[in-house]
Amino acid sequence: MRILIVEDEEKMRTYLQRGLTEASYGVAVAGNGEDGLFMALEEDFDLLILDVMLPVIDGLEVLRRLRQRKSTPVLLLTARDSVPDKVEGLELGADDYLAKPFAYAELLARIRSLLRRSRDVGTTTLRIADLELDLVKRRVKRAGARVELTAQEFALLQLLAEREVEILTRAFITSQVWD
Structure with missing residues (x-):
């Protein structure tokens, strides 16, 4: 976020x-x-x-x-x-x-x-297959196991998860994840 x-x-x-x-x-x-x-x-x-x-x-x-x-x-x-x-x-x-x-x-x-x-009710967690992102607590789990990420890694994963069906340019990703 x-x-x-x-x-x-x-x-x-x-x-x-x-x-x-x-x-x-x-x-x-x-x-x-x-x-x-x-x-x-x-x-x-x-x-x-x-x-x-x-x-x-x-x-x-x-x-x-x-x-x-x-x-x-x-x-x-x-x-x-x-x-x-x-x-x-x-x-x-x-x-x-x-x-x-x-x-x-x-x-x-x-x-x-x-x-x-x-956020809309119910959208505080993103799920893709066995990957779960808690957008409020900023935590990630994969197959139930917690995954430790840096702030930028989490931001990148969140961006990709929220736009999983889109093709994102390098410039867009950079502007959203790295200021």
């Missing part, structure tokens, strides 16, 4: 990218609203983590424009923690709102929850 992080603060962006990569997610990053909006509209992501206070285009405007074309789940992750700020973000179409500072375990739980909700 691919996540786009749009965060202007470099330390926070790096922290999130490293943590989510270690949690076996494919991660792309953008440092301002304009780049983040472009990436969100041009590529397919399973989740967008969006800061509100961004340079060039603020996060709420990114959200407004994104909602005109896509329904990608959005988690607003911001220092703005007042009730009116939360209400505004949710009213504009955010799926969840988490104020900084936050507990990393809570962020992961919210991500898993959003990803579960964004």
Whole structure:
């Protein structure tokens, strides 16, 4: 599953990218609203983590424009923690709102929850013959035995399993698995 992080603060962006990569997610990053909006509209992501206070285009405007074309789940992750700020973000179409500072375990739980909700019921597991991919827990079993994979290996296997009847170009695979 691919996540786009749009965060202007470099330390926070790096922290999130490293943590989510270690949690076996494919991660792309953008440092301002304009780049983040472009990436969100041009590529397919399973989740967008969006800061509100961004340079060039603020996060709420990114959200407004994104909602005109896509329904990608959005988690607003911001220092703005007042009730009116939360209400505004949710009213504009955010799926969840988490104020900084936050507990990393809570962020992961919210991500898993959003990803579960964004998939149709019953599609959290992909099965092909004796291969089973748990898309929420990011686990693979073959003939009942657990298979350990890196984040990129899992992303590649998931992509191939989801599009098993399609012929995929090298450029497409690269864009989806390696950022």
